[in-house]
Amino acid sequence: MAQALPLFDAYELDKIRRERLELQRKLARGGVEARTRIHREEQLRTLTARQIEIELRLGIAGKR
Numbered sequence: 846m847a848q849a850l851p852l853f854d855a856y857e858l859d860k861i862r863r864e865r866l867e868l869q870r871k872l873a874r875g876g877v878e879a880r881t882r883i884h885r886e887e888q889l890r891t892l893t894a895r896q897i898e899i900e901l902r903l904g905i906a907g908k909r
Contacts (some may be wrong), residue, residue, distance in 0.1 A: 868885050
């Protein structure tokens with residue numbers, strides 16, 4: 846059963862997960878300049894860190 850999350854955190858976490866998934870797909874597809882790829886990788890690292898931070902705060906990190 847899904848754990849009840851504070852509304853803001855649940856919304857933010859879903860948004861981050863969607864953005865990460867989209868960036869991962871774009872990176873896997875490739876075919877872009879190095880500058881664009883580096884920027885996307887940087888965004889992915891930032892989003893991953895934010896996701897981990899929220900999951901740790903909510904106590905759900907590593908429970909997937």
